[in-house]
Amino acid sequence: MHSDNKIKLFEKQQKIYPKRVWGKYRKIKWLIMFITLGIYYFAPWIRWDRGLNAPDQAILLDIPNSRGYFFFIEIWPQEVYYITGLLIIAAVGLFLVTSLFGRAWCGYICPQTVWTDLFVWVERIFQGDRQKRMQLDQSSFSFNKFWRKLATHLTWIFIGLITGGAWVFYYNDAPTLMSQILNFDVPWSVTGWIVALTGSTYLLAGFGREQVCNYMCPYARFQSAMFDEESLIICYDEFRGEPRSAYKKGASWEGRGHCVDCKICVHVCPAGIDIRNGLQMECIACGMCIDACNNVMDKLSLPHGLVRYDTELKHKLREKHIEESVHILRKRTTYYISILLIATTIMLYGLASRSPIELHVLHDRNPMFVQLTAHKIRNGYDIKILNKTHEDKSYTLSVSGLDKVEVRVAGAGIMRTDNLKVFADSVGHFRVFLTSYRQKKLRQNFTFYVEDVKTKIKKQKDSIFVSGTE
Amino acid sequence: MVPNDNNKNIDEHTGIETTGHEWDGIKELNNPSPRWWVWLFLVTIIWAIGYWYVYPAWPTLSGDGFRGGTKGSIEWNQYKQLEESQNEIFSRRAENLAQFQKTSFEDILNNQQLYAFAVAGGKSAFKENCAGCHGSGAGGAKGYPNLNDDDWLWGGSIDNIYLTIKHGIRADNPNTRSSTMPAFKGILEEETMKKIAAYILSLSKGYRYTAEGKTSYEQMCLYCHGKDGIGNTSLGAANVSDSIWLHVEDSNPGIVSQIENPQHGVMPAWEGRLDDATIRQLAVYVHSLGGGE
Numbered sequence: 001m002h003s004d005n006k007i008k009l010f011e012k013q014q015k016i017y018p019k020r021v022w023g024k025y026r027k028i029k030w031l032i033m034f035i036t037l038g039i040y041y042f043a044p045w046i047r048w049d050r051g052l053n054a055p056d057q058a059i060l061l062d063i064p065n066s067r068g069y070f071f072f073i074e075i076w077p078q079e080v081y082y083i084t085g086l087l088i089i090a091a092v093g094l095f096l097v098t099s100l101f102g103r104a105w106c107g108y109i110c111p112q113t114v115w116t117d118l119f120v121w122v123e124r125i126f127q128g129d130r131q132k133r134m135q136l137d138q139s140s141f142s143f144n145k146f147w148r149k150l151a152t153h154l155t156w157i158f159i160g161l162i163t164g165g166a167w168v169f170y171y172n173d174a175p176t177l178m179s180q181i182l183n184f185d186v187p188w189s190v191t192g193w194i195v196a197l198t199g200s201t202y203l204l205a206g207f208g209r210e211q212v213c214n215y216m217c218p219y220a221r222f223q224s225a226m227f228d229e230e231s232l233i234i235c236y237d238e239f240r241g242e243p244r245s246a247y248k249k250g251a252s253w254e255g256r257g258h259c260v261d262c263k264i265c266v267h268v269c270p271a272g273i274d275i276r277n278g279l280q281m282e283c284i285a286c287g288m289c290i291d292a293c294n295n296v297m298d299k300l301s302l303p304h305g306l307v308r309y310d311t312e313l314k315h316k317l318r319e320k321h322i323e324e325s326v327h328i329l330r331k332r333t334t335y336y337i338s339i340l341l342i343a344t345t346i347m348l349y350g351l352a353s354r355s356p357i358e359l360h361v362l363h364d365r366n367p368m369f370v371q372l373t374a375h376k377i378r379n380g381y382d383i384k385i386l387n388k389t390h391e392d393k394s395y396t397l398s399v400s401g402l403d404k405v406e407v408r409v410a411g412a413g414i415m416r417t418d419n420l421k422v423f424a425d426s427v428g429h430f431r432v433f434l435t436s437y438r439q440k441k442l443r444q445n446f447t448f449y450v451e452d453v454k455t456k457i458k459k460q461k462d463s464i465f466v467s468g469t470e
Numbered sequence: 471m472v473p474n475d476n477n478k479n480i481d482e483h484t485g486i487e488t489t490g491h492e493w494d495g496i497k498e499l500n501n502p503s504p505r506w507w508v509w510l511f512l513v514t515i516i517w518a519i520g521y522w523y524v525y526p527a528w529p530t531l532s533g534d535g536f537r538g539g540t541k542g543s544i545e546w547n548q549y550k551q552l553e554e555s556q557n558e559i560f561s562r563r564a565e566n567l568a569q570f571q572k573t574s575f576e577d578i579l580n581n582q583q584l585y586a587f588a589v590a591g592g593k594s595a596f597k598e599n600c601a602g603c604h605g606s607g608a609g610g611a612k613g614y615p616n617l618n619d620d621d622w623l624w625g626g627s628i629d630n631i632y633l634t635i636k637h638g639i640r641a642d643n644p645n646t647r648s649s650t651m652p653a654f655k656g657i658l659e660e661e662t663m664k665k666i667a668a669y670i671l672s673l674s675k676g677y678r679y680t681a682e683g684k685t686s687y688e689q690m691c692l693y694c695h696g697k698d699g700i701g702n703t704s705l706g707a708a709n710v711s712d713s714i715w716l717h718v719e720d721s722n723p724g725i726v727s728q729i730e731n732p733q734h735g736v737m738p739a740w741e742g743r744l745d746d747a748t749i750r751q752l753a754v755y756v757h758s759l760g761g762g763e
Contacts (some may be wrong), residue, residue, distance in 0.1 A: 009502050009504065011501075011503065012505055013504060013505060013506070042630050188723045207506075208506075211506070215507070364607070365607070365616055366606060366607025366609060367605075367609035367616070370609075370616065370618040370760065370761070371616075371619060371713065372621070372712075372761075373619075373620055373621050373711070373712035373714065374712070375674075378618070378619075380618075380760060386549050410758060410760065411580065411582070412578070412580055412581055412582040412584075412585030412586070413579075413581075429759070433760050
């Protein structure tokens with residue numbers, strides 16, 4: 001089939017002008033914005049004393065030295081499983097919150113939401129509320145329009161700048177970097193990150209907005225998998241609201257619904273949807289429409305809750321006039337809670353049992369063993385001792401499980417097996433030769449031990465002594 | 471398909487415009503991408519054009535340009551990048567290398583930094599130049615000595631190892647190490663050789679031997695291989711009192727064959743092929759393998 005008509009090549013973004021709201025959920029949203037931004041901007045400035053040989057920043061990802069610090073926790077690159085654990089806990093925690101409270105994350109805590117909210121607030125300061133902003137956009141170019149737009153965008157860029165600026169403090173010593181920034185003496189990598197994050201903040205919160213949730217965010221799409229009938233959603237009570245129509249003061253409510261079709265719920269919506277059409281993919285459950293509708297209900301002396309946080313189940317039952325309370329513990333949430341408990345327990349156990357020493361032993365593969373004169377056989381090992389403390393340490397190396405064995409540490413100068421020195425927070429690499437006679441088995445299992453000379457903390461590792469080929 | 475007033479094809483079921491493409495009654499809906507996405511797509515195309523201009527991008531049929539391709543305006547390529555980074559490494563190494571060349575072996579063996587530097591450099595030079603015969607782990611093979619053990623033909627001190635690498639063994643070099651064991655075929659009876667071999671095996675394994683074997687050994691072999699068969703590193707005479715054999719099996723026939731018609735190994739002199747610093751690094755590395763004296 002052939003057609004000459006023009007086909008749209010792209011979907012034009014419908015600009016949304018969220019109207020200002022007052023109310024309970026708006027207050028919560030302001031409060032959460034205050035707390036989350038506060039944590040984000042100020043957390044890198046918290047100090048945490050770790051002694052002389054380590055940085056004193058509480059939260060620091062030290063990439064050049066490959067260490068991660070979080071208050072009393074310090075991890076090495078190979079301990080990235082702690083981060084995996086943290087991510088699992090965060091993910092399952094998010095799933096649990098989603099199955100209980102719906103898109104609470106999206107509506108209140110997600111950085112995209114928080115910064116967009118902040119940017120809309122800036123927009124309102126310089127350009128006025130919804131109506132004025134719409135008029136300004138439609139008006140032709142004027143000095144008034146110019147300075148209002150300019151001030152908005154400059155403020156956005158400024159917010160972006162301190163956002164990107166705060167990010168780099170998590171990877172560098174904050175006070176040092178701050179003085180570098182003030183002196184315009186910043187490494188290009190840091191400048192690059194600041195510029196990139198300023199740009200992404202400006203673009204995503206200034207222009208992307210709800211499109212990020214609708215087109216980019218994978219979580220927005222797959223979280224429906226965590227919903228069930230009893231997850232909180234924003235619900236328009238159509239049994240009470242319909243049939244809707246405009247209302248004249250003093251008229252009777254008989255034979256009509258409580259919705260007066262004022263469209264305030266649509267005007268305040270940051271996603272630009274009409275919640276009265278039911279639950280929609282775009283809805284981030286921020287509750288602004290609830291606040292807006294409740295304010296209208298107050299004016300009409302009607303009860304709150306025409307639009308409300310509700311569950312699908314309760315909503316269905318309400319049609320039959322049955323009131324049911326929400327079950328917190330149900331199959332889905334029990335699963336999430338169990339997974340969360342298991343993951344947290346494993347993580348805490350891992351952290352609590354983390355040893356200040358780590359020992360790695362690599363038996364030589366080429367050659368597997370060396371036949372010496374006088375019937376002796378020598379095996380070589382690469383041994384790494386990880387000193388995870390912040391002081392220089394001495395260790396004793398010993399073996400058990402081999403007969404008549406001579407342990408020799410190779411290296412420059414005189415190396416003693418009872419005094420292997422490893423610097424603070426680093427890896428000691430030693431070449432170790434074991435010389436002995438042919439063992440009972442061609443591949444004899446035995447154990448290496450290292451012991452901290454001072455604290456007597458031990459660590460062991462099994463290895464093999466090869467006496468010959470079959 | 472219901473063409474509407476604006477002459478658009480609207481799908482009945484969804485109310486969405488179609489592209490007009492149809493396969494067996496299945497129609498393609500037009501759900502367009504957002505505009506910013508389309509712009510980004512265009513920007514990447516424009517970016518690619520700039521990239522082709524700046525960097526080597528297109529192969530050419532002739533060999534014109536760098537290895538048969540466009541050069542790009544900045545004439546960057548991976549080979550130049552490699553050269554630059556190698557020069558950087560060489561200049562970084564220069565300081566350590568100068569220090570290393572000024573220091574005697576004895577001092578290097580007591581200096582952790584220089585020792586680690588020499589072992590690392592020697593290790594890579596070994597893999598490049600020596601591993602072909604001695605194996606990447608220096609474990610050797612038949613005819614090529616194992617450099618990990620404590621059995622040295624020409625001495626296992628670091629100075630001796632250095633001289634061996636530098637001048638080679640039976641090599642084309644005025645200072646090369648050289649010695650020849652005579653072939654005893656025709657000089658000694660087969661039976662005598664077997665008895666000598668039995669005596670030699672007894673040194674490492676404690677087997678029984680004949681007095682005649684011992685006497686013959688002392689007459690014929692002792693001068694080079696020494697009393698009790700411990701060898702002589704200044705002559706390159708092997709230690710025959712251990713179980714380590716370079717050319718033959720650890721058995722009576724093996725030893726007899728070596729007495730009858732000895733095999734001699736050859737190692738090239740590395741002087742002139744490698745610079746002195748590399749040879750010294752190799753000496754430190756081979757010494758570090760565990761058998762060094």
